Amino acid sequence: MPKVFVVANWKMNPMTFAEAKQFFRAVNKNMKPSKSVEVVICPPFVYLNSQFAVHSSQFLRLGAQDCFWEQKGAFTGEISPPMLKNLGCEYVIVGHSERRRHLGETDEMVHRKLNAVLAAKMRPILCIGETAEERERGFTHRVLQKQLMAGLRGIKKSVLEKIILAYEPVWAIGTGNACSFEEAEKALHFIRRLLKTMGGVHIAKFLPILYGGSVNSLNAAGYVKQATFQGLLIGGASLDPVEFIKIVDRLK
Ligand code: PGA
Secondary structure (H helix, E strand, O other): OOOOOEEEEOOOOOHHHHHHHHHHHHHHOOOOOOOOEEEEEEEEHHHHHHHHHOOOOOOOOEEOOOOOOOOOOOOOOOOOOOOOOOOEEEEEEEEOHHHHHHOOOHHHHHHHHHHHHHHHHOEEEEEEOOOOOHOOOOOHHHHHHHHHHHHHHOOOHHOOHHHHEEOHHHHHHHOOOOHHHHHHHHHHHHHHHHHHHHHHHHHHHHOOEEEEEOOOOOOHHHHHHHOOOOOOEEOOHHHHHHHHHHHHHHHH
């Protein structure tokens, strides 16, 4: 059985290192490790640089919420993939819709980041998804195709299998208005069909595709057991250790 991924995207939370530590402690103490679920925590950069985060657990994996595409140099304020790798990160989220919207990240920038993450021997989690307006106008497939093709442009078949995709309808993120399992599964099938043309049957079948957008402990299992996603990308609900542990438990 392939592993299921549960990725916690803390976004710009919590406000203090003490709170971040508390979360790691609570999860470590109360979460039962499982061979079938890979749990990845993506805290803000400032909490990654702590021995506490890296050594706090045998089974929690570390990820970053973003990175820059260059390795080092005069890029004020940026963090490079090798720096993240050196801190113990194994995953990096790229192309999250909040960065596309608030920071003006383009498909080209996302593509460069994805390549840089692969070059640093980490796994990129590429986020794609349509806005409410795009969905209403019937452009969902068009948007998914554009973001996917641009993000994965020119990636060698041999490294395609390192990539994880996350379907995150923008209108479902942080709104409490989660995408129905049926609609999410339609998008999933469309993405799989695209992957088949890009990477062949094997990639289309095995590349992990996660769902994200207002996931909680009540709907979590439906996306994986009903709609057949290989995991979840979780924002708000990942900040509450009790709720987060419940979500992981539902997928075991
Ligand atoms: P949410 O965020 O779970 O708070 O909707 C998901 C995400 O942005 O990845």
